[in-house]
Amino acid sequence: MSDLLERLRDRGWRLTAQRRVVAEVLDGDHVHYTADEVHARATDRLPEIARATVYNTLSELVALGEVLEVSTDGRAKRYDPNARHTHQHLVCSRCGTIRDVHPTGDPLAALPENERYGFAIADATVTYRGVCPNCTGS
Amino acid sequence: MSDLLERLRDRGWRLTAQRRVVAEVLDGDHVHYTADEVHARATDRLPEIARATVYNTLSELVALGEVLEVSTDGRAKRYDPNARHTHQHLVCSRCGTIRDVHPTGDPLAALPENERYGFAIADATVTYRGVCPNCTGS
DNA sequence: AGCCTACATTGGACATTGTCCAAGTCAAGA
DNA sequence: TCTTGACTTGGACAATGTCCAATGTAGGCT
Numbered sequence: 001m002s003d004l005l006e007r008l009r010d011r012g013w014r015l016t017a018q019r020r021v022v023a024e025v026l027d028g029d030h031v032h033y034t035a036d037e038v039h040a041r042a043t044d045r046l047p048e049i050a051r052a053t054v055y056n057t058l059s060e061l062v063a064l065g066e067v068l069e070v071s072t073d074g075r076a077k078r079y080d081p082n083a084r085h086t087h088q089h090l091v092c093s094r095c096g097t098i099r100d101v102h103p104t105g106d107p108l109a110a111l112p113e114n115e116r117y118g119f120a121i122a123d124a125t126v127t128y129r130g131v132c133p134n135c136t137g138s
Numbered sequence: 139m140s141d142l143l144e145r146l147r148d149r150g151w152r153l154t155a156q157r158r159v160v161a162e163v164l165d166g167d168h169v170h171y172t173a174d175e176v177h178a179r180a181t182d183r184l185p186e187i188a189r190a191t192v193y194n195t196l197s198e199l200v201a202l203g204e205v206l207e208v209s210t211d212g213r214a215k216r217y218d219p220n221a222r223h224t225h226q227h228l229v230c231s232r233c234g235t236i237r238d239v240h241p242t243g244d245p246l247a248a249l250p251e252n253e254r255y256g257f258a259i260a261d262a263t264v265t266y267r268g269v270c271p272n273c274t275g276s
Numbered sequence: 277a278g279c280c281t282a283c284a285t286t287g288g289a290c291a292t293t294g295t296c297c298a299a300g301t302c303a304a305g306a
Numbered sequence: 307t308c309t310t311g312a313c314t315t316g317g318a319c320a321a322t323g324t325c326c327a328a329t330g331t332a333g334g335c336t
Binding site: 295 | 335
C-alpha cells in the first residue's frame with residue numbers, strides 16, 4: 001500500500017490530505033472496514049474530514065481497481081485493500097469477522113457450458129461461512 | 139411451492155391472506171425479487187398489504203428455511219424461493235438479472251486446512267458475474 | 277514565489293432499504 | 307360463536323448511501 005499514492009498520482013490523482021488519510025486507514029492485511037469505520041479512523045487523524053469525501057475516495061479507489069468492495073451480509077459494504085492478489089473470503093456467522101483465504105482451483109471451471117445461459121462470465125467470488133474460534137465457545 | 143402453505147400450517151403458521159399472497163408472489167423458477175418488488179406484486183392482489191408485513195413474512199420464510207436471502211450487489215436483499223435444492227447464482231453486471239446455476243464439485247473441498255483459521259465452516263456460496271446475452275450488444 | 281483554475285472537499289438535505297412498536301384485526305381451536 | 311394470542315397496520319425511526327451548491331486548494335504556469 002505504501003506506493004499506492006505514487007501510482008495514483010501517476011494516474012492523474014490529486015494528492016490531498018484526505019485521500020492520503022483514507023489510503024493510510026486501509027493499509028494492512030485482513031482489513032475489511034465499512035465506509036463509516038474508515039470515516040471514524042480517518043477522523044482520528046484528520047478531524048474535519050467529511051463523510052462524503054470518504055465515500056467519494058472509496059468509490060474512486062474501487063473504480064481504479066485498487067480496492068475491492070465486499071458485501072458479505074447485505075448491510076454496509078466493506079472495503080478490502082488487497083485487490084492485487086485474487087482471494088476469497090471467510091466470514092464468521094456470529095461476529096462478522098472476515099479473513100482473506102485462497103482456495104485451490106478455479107471456480108469458473110466448475111460451471112458447465114450448459115449452465116452459462118449465454119453469459120460472458122468475467123469472474124467468480126466465493127464466500128465461506130462458519131463460526132470462528134472466538135465465537136465457538138459462546 | 140404449491141404445498142409450501144400446507145407445510146407451514148403444519149408447523150404452526152397461521153394462514154392469513156397476506157402470507158398466502160407473499161408465497162404466491164415468490165412462486166416460480168429464477169425468481170429473485172427484492173422486498174419492495176414482492177410488496178409491489180403483492181399489492182396487485184391485496185391492495186392494502188403493509189410493507190412491514192412483507193418484511194415480516196419474508197424474514198419468517200427465511201428463518202424457516204423455505205426461502206433464501208441473496209445479496210449480490212450490496213443494495214436491497216433478494217429472496218429466492220428455490221431453497222430446497224442447493225445452487226449458486228449467475229449475475230449480469232449490467233442489468234442485474236440473476237439465474238440459478240449448478241456448478242460441479244464442492245467449493246468447500248477447495249479450501250485447504252491451513253486456510254481455515256480454526257473456523258467451523260458450514261457452507262460456501264459462489265457468485266458468478268458476467269454480461270448476459272441481452273446486455274452484450276448495448 | 278505567487279496566481280489560476282480545474283478538481284476536491286464540505287455539510288447538509290435527500291433517497292433507499294430495513295426495523296420497531298402500539299393499536300387494531302382476525303384465524304382457528306374450544 | 308366466542309375468545310385469545312398471533313398477525314397486520316401505518317407511521318416513526320435507523321442505517322447506509324447519494325447528491326449538490328458553495329468553498330477550498332494542489333499543482334501547473336509564469
